[in-house]
């Protein structure tokens with residue numbers, strides 16, 4: 001099946017993010033999008049590079065989808081499961097590289113790039129590290145035309161923390177479209193998951209730049225991965 005949407009030119013940079021994240025149209029229905037996404041992520045995915053500053057990023061010639069979250073939220077596990085690889089994200093997650101943007105390329109020729117943002121909010125982080133994180137991420141969010149959407153990972157056990165709310169404010173202020181992804185859904189009881197899903201959904205909907213539908217995932221169980229892959233492809237087609 002062709003991966004191109006009816007409008008063509010998938011992944012070409014410089015297009016505006018949809019005004020209303022709930023009303024986007026990739027030109028594919030849900031089932032076709034999931035199937036296209038499944039095929040895309042079953043194909044080649046590779047680590048390209050780590051970029052400590054914007055000038056080290058590749059040319060902005062394809063769509064980028066960024067992944068953000070508190071350290072330990074399960075971001076590496078999610079990226080590995082999403083891309084059907086065991087150690088893709090970890091290979092670049094060595095200490096010292098934690099304040100860099102890790103770039104992965106999906107498809108040959110490259111259809112989209114995944115950008116793994118450094119984790120935030122670890123308790124013992126020195127102040128200047130937090131400042132560096134803010135500069136790097138703000139530069140990226142504000143300066144990168146091909147960034148189509150940020151996926152904001154939230155641990156199901158905790159829901160939003162204040163530090164997550166600070167990041168949502170950065171995203172709202174930068175007018176970067178984002179979508180909330182709950183992680184580690186297997187770690188809590190179904191009733192607790194229903195409650196945190198409801199609360200998180202309600203709060204996300206109060207944010208202007210947030211997608212109205214959150215996605216519940218478990219990298220451990222594979223839960224939500226089809227939807228997540230489709231969400232990545234859909235955002236890349238915006």
Ligand code: GDP
Nearest residue numbers: 071072073074075076077184185187218219220
């Ligand atoms: P990162 O720091 O955000 O990259 O987080 P990691 O992917 O390294 O995950 C942090 C910890 O949570 C590790 O011990 C993972 O095994 C665990 N973890 C991540 N995702 C899941 C999940 O879906 N379910 C469960 N039970 N554990 C998870």
